[in-house]
Amino acid sequence: AREQNIGGDDERPGMDTMKELLRASQYAAAAYGTALRHIQTMSDVIENGFFAESFRNLTSLLDSAKNSVGSESPGSHGDVVMGMLPECKVVHFEWEASMFSPACYIALDHDHKWIVLAVRGTLHTSDALTDVCADAVPFLDGWAHAGMCVSAWQMVAQQLPKLAGLLSEYPTYKLVMTGHSMGGGVAALFTMLLHSNDADVRNAALSGIANGEDGDSGVVKRVLQAMQSSRCYAVGTPCVVNLGLSLQCRDYVTTAIC
Numbered sequence: 484a485r486e487q488n489i490g491g492d493d494e495r496p497g498m499d500t501m502k503e504l505l506r507a508s509q510y511a512a513a514a515y516g517t518a519l520r521h522i523q524t525m526s527d528v529i530e531n532g533f534f535a536e537s538f539r540n541l542t543s544l545l546d547s548a549k550n551s552v553g554s555e556s557p558g559s560h561g562d563v564v565m566g567m568l569p570e571c572k573v574v575h576f577e578w579e580a581s582m583f584s585p586a587c588y589i590a591l592d593h594d595h596k597w598i599v600l601a602v603r604g605t606l607h608t609s610d611a612l613t614d615v616c617a618d619a620v621p622f623l624d625g626w627a628h629a630g631m632c633v634s635a636w637q638m639v640a641q642q643l644p645k646l647a648g649l650l651s652e653y654p655t656y657k658l659v660m661t662g663h664s665m666g667g668g669v670a671a672l673f674t675m676l677l678h679s680n681d682a683d684v685r686n687a688a689l690s691g692i693a694n695g696e697d698g699d700s701g702v703v704k705r706v707l708q709a710m711q712s713s714r715c716y717a718v719g720t721p722c723v724v725n726l727g728l729s730l731q732c733r734d735y736v737t738t739a740i741c
């Protein structure tokens with residue numbers, strides 16, 4: 484097969500982008516929490532199964548991440564995040580996934596001035612059910628994977644108010660989304676919604692800002708601008724949108740295929 488660079492020869496990411504992708508991938512890996520120690524075993528068990536390649540891709544990324552967790556079994560998902568990323572502070576988490584509502588957490592990275600939303604990839608049955616809802620449905624100016632589209636809108640309702648509140652509290656920080664596999668797809672669609680100027684997205688953000696009903700306030704403007712400047716760095720992301728939408732988001736969504 485011949486490799487094709489649709490964007491042209493000058494579209495390769497620069498070193499700064501690669502460093503940010505590597506940094507974000509640590510957050511994406513940490514979203515698996517205590518399951519990190521079992522990923523290799525899971526890959527071996529389902530060597531010829533549907534999700535085997537995804538788990539093998541993750542293990543190729545996580546050799547150093549597993550070492551960061553330490554030799555002792557971590558007591559909680561939060562322990563894993565702090566073991567891998569000791570300089571970050573987890574401010575919110577949803578470790579229990581349900582259909583169209585993947586596990587995720589929000590963290591502050593003070594060293595890089597990031598507010599991070601990390602979305603976990605496929606791990607439990609509810610995640611698999613989201614995956615198999617694979618019809619193409621209308622999304623923005625094109626089409627998207629149905630299950631991940633619904634999940635992205637769930638993120639808008641459940642996580643965007645929290646992110647907006649943090650953006651108002653930390654006005655110089657950048658909003659970064661990340662995830663692996665399904666988590667990367669949901670993170671990418673969520674980021675596209677933040678860039679869309681959609682009224683429902685805006686209202687969800689305003690609900691998380693103190694006095695957010697004052698749409699002309701300086702705080703609200705800064706938060707909305709931060710949303711428009713947000714980025715997504717994802718790993719092992721499936722194809723979730725049509726080509727036109729993919730090209731539209733290439734300035735702020737960067738994905739790596741292991």
